[in-house]
Amino acid sequence: xxxxxxxxxxxxxxGVCRVNGFQMTCRGKDxxxxxxxxxxxxxxxxxxxxxxxxxxxDNLIPDGIDFSRLSLLNASDNEIxxxxxxxxxxxxxxxxxxLTKNKISHAQPDPFQALERLEVLEMEDALDGxxxxxxxxxxxxxxxxxxxxxxxxxxxxxxxxxxVHPKTFCGVQGLKRLELSNNRLTSFDFARSCFGELKALFxxxxxxxxxxxxxxxxxxxxxxxxxxxxxxxxxxxxxxLLRGDDVVFINQVSLYSLFFxxxxxxxxxxxCAGPPEVEGxxxxxxxxxxxxxxxxxxxxxxxASFLQxxxxxxxxxxILYAYKKYRERLVHMSPTPVGYHNxxxxxxxEPEFV
Numbered sequence: 001x002x003x004x005x006x007x008x009x010x011x012x013x014x015g016v017c018r019v020n021g022f023q024m025t026c027r028g029k030d031x032x033x034x035x036x037x038x039x040x041x042x043x044x045x046x047x048x049x050x051x052x053x054x055x056x057x058d059n060l061i062p063d064g065i066d067f068s069r070l071s072l073l074n075a076s077d078n079e080i081x082x083x084x085x086x087x088x089x090x091x092x093x094x095x096x097x098x099l100t101k102n103k104i105s106h107a108q109p110d111p112f113q114a115l116e117r118l119e120v121l122e123m124e125d126a127l128d129g130x131x132x133x134x135x136x137x138x139x140x141x142x143x144x145x146x147x148x149x150x151x152x153x154x155x156x157x158x159x160x161x162x163x164v165h166p167k168t169f170c171g172v173q174g175l176k177r178l179e180l181s182n183n184r185l186t187s188f189d190f191a192r193s194c195f196g197e198l199k200a201l202f203x204x205x206x207x208x209x210x211x212x213x214x215x216x217x218x219x220x221x222x223x224x225x226x227x228x229x230x231x232x233x234x235x236x237x238x239x240x241l242l243r244g245d246d247v248v249f250i251n252q253v254s255l256y257s258l259f260f261x262x263x264x265x266x267x268x269x270x271x272c273a274g275p276p277e278v279e280g281x282x283x284x285x286x287x288x289x290x291x292x293x294x295x296x297x298x299x300x301x302x303x304a305s306f307l308q309x310x311x312x313x314x315x316x317x318x319i320l321y322a323y324k325k326y327r328e329r330l331v332h333m334s335p336t337p338v339g340y341h342n343x344x345x346x347x348x349x350e351p352e353f354v
Contacts, residue, residue, distance in 0.1 A: 015052060019044065027051055037064035046072040047091075054078045056087030057108055067091055071117075076100040081128065084108035088115055095119045095150070103128040107140040116146055122155040131162040138168045152176040157202075159183055170194035181205050181226065192218040200224035204251075209233045209273065211241055226251050231273035234283055236291035242283060250284075 015031025017024055023046040026032055031052050035041070047070055054060060054075060061067050070091045080102035088094065092114045099121075105128040112118065127134045138156070142148070151174050161183035169175055170191055175198055180188075182205040192214075199221050208230040216222070228251045232238065242250050251270055272278045278286060 022046060024048070025050075029053060032060065033062055035062060035065050037062070040066065042066045042068055045069050046074075048074045050074075050077045052078050054080050054087075055082050056080055056111070057082045057084035057106075058086060059090060060087050061090040065090075068093065070094055072096040072098075074098040076102070079103055080126075082106045082108075083111045085111050085113050088112065093117055098122045099126050100124040102126045104137065105129045105133065107137050109140060110144045110146070111141060112148075113144050113146045117150055118146075118148065119150050120153045120155075121151060122153075123159070124155055125158040127156075127159045127161075131160075134159060134161055135163045135165055135168075139165050142169060142171050144171055148172040149174045153179075155179040157181045157183070161185060164189070166191040167194065173197075176200065178202070188212070190218065195219050195221075197221055202226045203230070205229040207231060211238050213237055213241060215241070228270045230270065232270060232283060233274045234272035234278050234281075234286070235275065239283065239286060239291050243286075 015026060015028025015034060017026035017031050017035060019041075022043055024041070024044045025048040027050050029052060032049065044067060047067065049060075056075075060073075060075075067090065071093055073091060073094050073096070076098050077100070080099065081104060083099075083104055083106070085108060088111070094115055095117050097115065097118060097120065100123065102123075102125075104123075104126055112121075127137055129137070138161075148171065151172050154169070154172065154175065154177070157179050158181075161180065162185065164180070164185065166189050169178065170193075175195070177200040178198060179202040181202045185203060185206040185208060187208060187210065188201075188203060195218060198219055201219065201222060201224070204226045205228070208227065210233060211227065212218075227242075270283045272281050272283055272286075278290070
C-alpha cells in the first residue's frame with residue numbers, strides 16, 4: 001500500500017509537454033528537457049512553460065530540438081531568477097515574450113540581443129531586489145546592440161519600481177506603449193529625446209504628485225496617458241496642463257459596447273491630493289472657473305508680493321502728501337534771515353525775480 005501511494009507522488013514532480021496543433025504547453029520541473037531529440041517541432045509557434053524554475057542564462061531549448069518557427073514564448077510563473085543572452089539563442093524569431101510572475105534578480109549583459117524581431121515584452125511582477133538593483137536590471141535589459149526597432153510594447157507593472165533611470169528606454173527605437181502602473185514612482189524623469197514615437201504611457205497607481213509642465217514637448221506623439229490613482233497636487237499649472245482644450249485622452253479606458261458593437265473611451269477618476277480646498281475631488285470634476293483668469297486663486301507668495309506693493313504704494317503717497325504740505329507752508333512763511341550769509345543769499349537771488 002505504501003509503495004503504490006508513493007509512485008504517483010514521484011510522477012507528479014516530473015514535467016510534461018503536450019502539443020496541440022501549433023501550440024505546446026510544458027509544465028513542471030525539467031519539462032523541456034524531456035522532449036525527444038529528432039522529433040519535428042518546427043511547426044510549433046507558441047510555447048507555454050510554467051513551474052519549471054528555468055535558468056535563462058543557459059539554453060532554454062535542448063540540443064537537437066528545432067523551434068525555428070517559435071514566435072511566442074510564455075515563460076510566466078517559473079521563479080526565473082537569472083536571465084542571459086544564451087537562453088534565447090535558439091529561439092531568435094520570438095516576437096512575443098511573457099516573463100510575468102518571476103523573481104529576476106540577475107541579468108547578464110545584453111540578454112535580449114538575439115531577439116531582433118521582438119514586438120511585445122511583458123514583465124509584470126517579474127523583478128526582485130531593492131530599488132537600485134531593479135533600476136540597474138532595466139538598464140541592463142535595454143542597453144543592447146539590438147536596436148529593438150519592432151519592440152512596440154513594454155509592460156513593467158507591479159514591480160515595486162521606485163526609480164527608473166532617465167535613459168533606460170532610449171535604445172528601444174520602436175517603443176509605442178510603456179506600462180509602469182502600480183509601482184512606487186514619484187515622477188517620470190525620462191530623457192527628453194527618447195520618446196518621440198511613444199503613443200501610450202500608463203503610470204497609474206504610483207506616488208506621482210506633479211506632472212511635468214513640458215510633458216507634451218518630450219512626448220509629442222502621446223495619445224493615451226493614464227495617471228489615475230496618484231496623489232496629484234491639483235495646482236493651477238497641473239489643472240491647465242491636463243484639462244487643456246486640445247487634451248482629450250487623459251486616463252482613457254476603452255470599454256466594449258454591447259449595444260453598439262464598438263469600443264468607447266471614458267476618463268477614469270483621478271482625485272486631487274491637494275491643495276486643501278479641492279482635496280478628494282476628481283481633477284476632471286473641478287468647475288471650469290477653477291484657475292480661470294477671473295477667479296484664479298492667488299498663491300501665498302503672490303499675495304505677499306501684492307501686499308508689499310500696496311504697503312510701499314501707500315507709504316509713497318504719504319511721503320508725497322507730506323512733502324507737498326510742507327512745501328506749501330514754506331512758501332507762505334515770511335523769510336527770517338539770520339546772520340550775514342543768509343542776508344547775502346537773499347540779496348543774491350532777488351534779481352532773479354525782477
